[in-house]
Amino acid sequence: MKRIQLGNTVFEGKNDVYLLDGETTVLVDTGVATAAVRDQLRSELAEFSVEFADVDEILVTHWHYDHAGLAGEIQAESDAVVRVHEADAPLVAGEESALSAENETTRRKLREWGLPDDRREELLEFLSEHESLAGRPAEVTPFADGDTFAIDGREFEAVHLPGHSAGLSAFAFEGDAGEEAFVGDAILPKYTPNVGGADVRLDAPLELYVDSLVRFIDRDFDRAWPGHRDVIDEPSARAATILEHHRERTENVVGVLREQGPSDPWTVSAALFGDLKNIHVLHGPGEAYAHLAHLAERGVAERDGNAYELVDENPDIDDLFPTVDDSA
Template sequence: MERIRLGNTVFEGRNNAYLIPGDRPTLVDVGVATDSVRHDVRDGLQAAGYEVSDLEAIVLTHWHADHTGLAGELQAESGASVYVHADDAGIVAGDPEALAEERDIRDRRFSEWGIPDGPLDEVTSFLDGHDELQGDRVDVTPVEDGDRIAAGDDELEVVHFPGHAAGLSAFAFDGDDGREAFVGDVILPKYTPNVGGADLRVDRPLETYLDSLARLADQNFARAWPGHRDPIDDPAERARVIAEHHRERTRRVLSVLDEHGPADAWTVSAHLFGDLSNIHILHGPGEAFAHLDHLVAEGVIERDGTEYVAAAGDVAVDELVPVPETKR
């Protein structure tokens, strides 16, 4: 397996694509649709002795443009089959109904979160101004949890980990040191994947993501190959650390409501993260919403219109935000 490092000047952090050589050359994730990333992909393939035309399969961890943008043009050149989880297939394929649904949910959430006009115009312009990064339409083959995909000289197993995105999936394989996986943005080595803003279609986003972290820890992967930055040598421990981060953030959200009274998601986000710009105008209140939504569902706080109101009494945050136990 060869890691191909991709630039990313639009969104945060460098991306990774992974080439699986063998009888069925396979690329895992493809990067955003920009000229510089096109060169990165081609140079990486050539360094490993391959051309785009050699690809027979492209496997996508989730629908975000920095993972899927080049899939359409690479497929057109190579004839490769493109696999993505069924929950993300419509968006990757450019299906008008799927795209309209995502846009409708986005508009509704922005209104519910209370984003002021200035930041609202900024984030809307940012999102609508980068439509071309999604690239060409793709003929996708939807997959589900537990499916197996022929890749290289072996197979990849689909392991569904929703939360950051509805269809986010890892692709597990037998590595030199045990079972490993390409994990996309399920876990990342340096920062925590956004939950709540990264895919507005996800119901109960925090609970969904915490369940995925627990499931990942149970997989006991020897190594994880993330969508950004370097490999993770103890994926279960990283999942535990991220869950602890969300436990602490839940405490901070409760503190904001206790100290400042009823507030909408935008106001809570401002207390958590301060001033925000471009994509963070989506991710900040989205993350605040994920925690507020979780607390409402657990009966800890109440929602009154667009505002959230703290309830009296102590809150057992450790029970609300479970942290997976890891095997040593």
């Protein structure tokens, strides 16, 4: 297995593409569809005597442009099988109905989150200008949680871990360290993956992500290969750290509501993150929304219109999150 790190100036940190170059040539993720990244990927693959035309299969961890952007183009040169979880497959396939629905949901949620008109239009313009990063649509082969793929005598298991996106999936396999997995953005070594703004299709993104983190910890992988930056040698501990981060952020959101009274996600986002630019104008209030929705689901807050109000001024935050053992 070879790791290729690609430049990425739009999203968080260098993208990791993984090359499995046995009898079957496989890529895990592809990078974003820009000329610079395309050329870099071609050059990096050439170092291993691989061309786009040689690729037999592409395993896509999730639909985001920096992971699936070049899948369609590589497939056009190679006729590779492109595997994507069924929840994300329509977006990677470029299905008009799915793209239109995602666009409309984005617009609706930006209004519900309380973005001022000028900031909303600024964000929509930014998103429109970057639509080309999605690249050429691919003909996809959907998979479901638990499906397995036999590649060169090794079995890869799809492990569905929604939250950051509806279809985000890891690919688990037996490696040199024991049970390993390509995990996309399920966990990252430095950043905490955005929840709420990264996939507006999810109505309970934090709850889904918390469940995914617990499942991930319970799997007790020995090593994780993320979609950005470097290998994670203690993945359960990292997942537990991210879970604790969300517990602390929820506590901060409660503090904002306690201090400011009923607030919409944009107001809470401003208190948490300050002024935001570019894609973070989406991710900030989306993150705030995810935590506010979690509080409402647990009866700590109530939604009235677009604002959320505390109904429990002093909740036990620990009761809102599971206790996990990352030392198994």
